Amino acid sequence: MKFNVDEKFIVDCFKDIVGVPSPVGYYVKMNPVLEKYAAKFGKTVTYDNKSTAYITLDGEDNSKTVLIGAHVDTLGMVVRTVEPNGMIRVRQLGGLNFSSLEGETVTVHTRGGKEYTGLFTCQSHSVHVFDDARTLPRDEDHMMVILDENIKNAEDIRKLGIRNGDFISIDPRCQVTENGYIKSRFIDDKGAVACCFATLKYLTENNLKPKYKTILAFPYSEEIGMGGTFVPAEVSEYIAVDIGLIGPGYEGNEYAVSICAKDAAAPYDYELTNRLIGYAEKAECDYAVDIYYHYGTDANAAVRAGNNLRAATFGMAVWCSHGMERTHISGLLNTANLLLAYVLDI
Numbered sequence: 001m002k003f004n005v006d007e008k009f010i011v012d013c014f015k016d017i018v019g020v021p022s023p024v025g026y027y028v029k030m031n032p033v034l035e036k037y038a039a040k041f042g043k044t045v046t047y048d049n050k051s052t053a054y055i056t057l058d059g060e061d062n063s064k065t066v067l068i069g070a071h072v073d074t075l076g077m078v079v080r081t082v083e084p085n086g087m088i089r090v091r092q093l094g095g096l097n098f099s100s101l102e103g104e105t106v107t108v109h110t111r112g113g114k115e116y117t118g119l120f121t122c123q124s125h126s127v128h129v130f131d132d133a134r135t136l137p138r139d140e141d142h143m144m145v146i147l148d149e150n151i152k153n154a155e156d157i158r159k160l161g162i163r164n165g166d167f168i169s170i171d172p173r174c175q176v177t178e179n180g181y182i183k184s185r186f187i188d189d190k191g192a193v194a195c196c197f198a199t200l201k202y203l204t205e206n207n208l209k210p211k212y213k214t215i216l217a218f219p220y221s222e223e224i225g226m227g228g229t230f231v232p233a234e235v236s237e238y239i240a241v242d243i244g245l246i247g248p249g250y251e252g253n254e255y256a257v258s259i260c261a262k263d264a265a266a267p268y269d270y271e272l273t274n275r276l277i278g279y280a281e282k283a284e285c286d287y288a289v290d291i292y293y294h295y296g297t298d299a300n301a302a303v304r305a306g307n308n309l310r311a312a313t314f315g316m317a318v319w320c321s322h323g324m325e326r327t328h329i330s331g332l333l334n335t336a337n338l339l340l341a342y343v344l345d346i
Contacts (some may be wrong), residue, residue, distance in 0.1 A: 023076020071222030094223030228298030244317030
């Protein structure tokens with residue numbers, strides 16, 4: 001049974017939330033947006049002390065509680081120091097691919113609430129000026145932010161209210177083509193967040209309850225391996241909806257939903273992964289099963305942290321992970337279909 005997931009909603013939701021800055025640990029702007037989407041479907045958002053957002057759904061059987069996690073944090077940076085000439089040096093939040101960021105627009109968010117855009121570039125920024133413009137490593141030690149302000153020295157930066165430790169977000173540059181390709185930063189993992197809200201929309205509009213009590217969780221620290229370390233005590237299953245990967249040796253593709261059987265740390269739960277494969281077949285999903293090397297999710301982070309639960313993961317596969325990513329709307333629709341099959345236990 002294939003579910004009639006609202007394609008326009010899932011795309012519009014993604015475009016909306018991907019434009020809201022939420023680098024690791026920066027929840028100021030995103031939490032109100034999560035509350036807005038929850039309210040559309042008559043739900044409220046609660047938070048734990050880590051500012052993880054939760055939407056709790058009553059089930060047909062509340063004796064069991066499952067959790068679906070879609071991390072809302074993205075890759076980002078913080079201000080490391082300001083050079084005497086006013087150039088800003090950074091530290092990364094998560095595993096940035098600096099080569100994909102050169103020339104990108106970024107925004108510095110001060111703790112006083114001000115925002116300043118800038119250009120992220122290599123210090124050897126021009127082939128007309130620097131002999132090593134093409135060869136200098138693209139990393140934290142050689143990249144910098146040039147603010148879109150009249151800056152002559154470090155004091156000019158300080159006068160703007162910018163301090164070490166201020167968050168820096170990266171322009172997602174989201175595009176959706178007429179034939180359904182989504183090109184954007186941070187499909188990881190805001191594509192999954194959109195799938196969660198599409199699932200909630202379907203349940204609400206069809207007056208359906210999940211089979212079991214279901215918690216939708218939106219953590220802010222997956223990109224540094226900490227998003228799933230705290231889990232409400234009653235949870236017995238943790239499903240991380242996260243990106244799949246595309247590459248040599250992988251069966252996944254951007255039109256299907258990818259089920260990960262093992263990541264860099266450990267295999268996912270045998271029985272739960274088997275169930276997901278069965279749900280994918282019953283829901284007529286295009287799907288693939290893969291194992292990933294340089295990869296981890298909040299679900300296995302929850303297991304490593306000592307939580308007593310089963311863990312599994314699936315999601316839309318993307319090209320160019322941790323860079324300018326690409327997937328297809330079919331991948332999101334297959335992911336939402338598998339989510340519905342899981343929560344309804346068809």
